[in-house]
Amino acid sequence: MEPLQQRFVECAVKRFLAYxxxxxxxxxxxxxxxxxxxxxxxxxxxxxxxxxxxxQYFEETRSNEATAIIAESENVLIALFKxxxxxxxxxxxxxxxxxxxxxxxxxxxxxDCIYRNNIxxxxxxxxxxxxxxxxxxxxxxxxxxxxxxxxxxxTNLALAPDIIRHSEDNRRIxxxxxxxxxxxxxxxxxxxxLLQELNQQSLLKPLNN
Numbered sequence: 001m002e003p004l005q006q007r008f009v010e011c012a013v014k015r016f017l018a019y020x021x022x023x024x025x026x027x028x029x030x031x032x033x034x035x036x037x038x039x040x041x042x043x044x045x046x047x048x049x050x051x052x053x054x055x056q057y058f059e060e061t062r063s064n065e066a067t068a069i070i071a072e073s074e075n076v077l078i079a080l081f082k083x084x085x086x087x088x089x090x091x092x093x094x095x096x097x098x099x100x101x102x103x104x105x106x107x108x109x110x111x112d113c114i115y116r117n118n119i120x121x122x123x124x125x126x127x128x129x130x131x132x133x134x135x136x137x138x139x140x141x142x143x144x145x146x147x148x149x150x151x152x153x154x155t156n157l158a159l160a161p162d163i164i165r166h167s168e169d170n171r172r173i174x175x176x177x178x179x180x181x182x183x184x185x186x187x188x189x190x191x192x193x194l195l196q197e198l199n200q201q202s203l204l205k206p207l208n209n
Contacts, residue, residue, distance in 0.1 A: 005043050005053070008033050013054045020097025021051055022105060048106055055102070055113045062087065063124065076132040077194050080183065084158075084175050091159050121155075122148050129186075137191035147186055154178045 001009070011032040015024045026047060030037045044050040066083050073079035103110045126148040132138030158178040176199075184195060 001053070002043075004035075004039075006057075008035070008040060008043060008050070009053050009057050012050055013057055016051070016054055016098050017058075017094050020095050021101035022097070026050075048109060051102060051106060052109055052113070055109075055117075059113075059117050059120075062090075063120070066124070070128065070131070075135050075137060075194070076128055077137055077183075077191060077198060079128075080179070081198055084179060087159060088175070118152060118156075122152050125151050125155075132191070137188060137194060139186050139188055139191075142186050151179075151182060154182050 008029060012024070012029045015028060015032065026037050026040050029050070030040045033040075040050070044053065065086060069082045069086065070076065070079045073082060102113075122145075126144050129138050129142070129144055129147055129151075133140050155178075158174050180195065180199070184192060187195060
């Protein structure tokens with residue numbers, strides 16, 4: 001992506017996440033980027049193309065953040081808590097209209113992005129589980145593809161806008177019931193012991209209100 005394109009995308013993402021997609025105009029995005037609306041249309045044929053670029057940017061950012069957390073963590077289970085904490089912190093500030101508007105007004109784009117993103121996320125989760133097996137925390141007898149798909153569905157549900165609430169209790173319930181309970185089922189004895197220790201340490205930070 002060209003630097004000017006990226007600037008428009010970054011400005012658009014900030015507005016879309018705060019106000020949803022429908023209410024944000026190309027004029028506002030151009031103003032935020034310090035350029036003219038004509039320049040926007042020279043880089044993006046229409047708003048849908050810009051929205052597509054924004055979704056890709058948003059997903060790539062989340063993926064890169066998760067990859068960095070895994071690389072910096074002592075093991076995959078510690079990384080799991082850190083990733084959950086990071087994503088839930090991020091998603092509490094996203095206006096649900098961001099997702100609702102895309103699904104309603106750009107249905108084909110929504111389906112395409114969901115399909116492609118799920119494929120990429122499933123690959124990332126599979127790699128995550130493979131690392132966990134190598135570290136001795138995830139059972140080696142699991143079916144990796146199926147386990148990755150199930151964990152993906154649980155993660156998508158945990159991050160759904162209508163599930164996340166600005167409440168520490170609800171946040172822990174989401175994480176415990178949708179993510180940790182499933183990971184327990186595919187963990188080794190060493191993994192179960194570490195999960196219990198991490199849970200007791202309350203690694204999830206309070207939400208910023």
